[in-house]
Amino acid sequence: MKDVKILMDKIPCRQPVLEGESYYMLASSKYRYSLKQISLSQMSMKYILDYIDDPNFNKHEMINIDQQDEKECLLSVYDEILEKMDKYLPLFDIRSFRKKLHDGRDAFIALPVASEEKKPGEVDVIRKVLKGLHANADITNLAELGFGTAALGALVSTGGIKISDDAVFIYQSPTGLFERRVKVSDLLK
Structure with missing residues (x-):
């Protein structure tokens, strides 16, 4: 012994x-919860405001929205989240969350921008990813990216x-x- x-x-x-x-x-x-958070660039924050948090422009002004491609903007936000996660959140190697988010990039690109007939869109996925990476006990299901039953944020x-x-x-x-x-x-x- x-x-x-x-x-x-x-x-x-x-x-x-x-x-x-x-x-x-x-x-x-x-179980453990991350105590680190990522901070995104001003441009990504603008895209999140424009397309996710305030698409009706009640909280902020509409600036150059006509010259933006929604899909490109949301993909750049997703890519920046992946980049920051790789750099600052090694804890998300538990249950291969970082790998699953990288592997789910093609599935993310294939999604529509907004939800369609009970099918989540890119806007919903980014909202869920940010919720799962937040420094608290929140977890979220990302089956649309191929996560299966593993909930992002459940660091078990x-x-x-x-x-x-x-x-x-x-x-x-x-x-x-x-x-x-x-x-x-x-x-x-």
């Missing part, structure tokens, strides 16, 4: 952990979350002004 050493008596629910480039919150022994490790020796537990005051960091490697000493 292998010797077991208990490093911590309790780990609180929603405990922030920094492990390599991944910054996440523990939800249970199997069926065998339990394995925390490396390099991981850091981050304890913050309720205001966020004070912070204490505890390395797992220091607990092993």
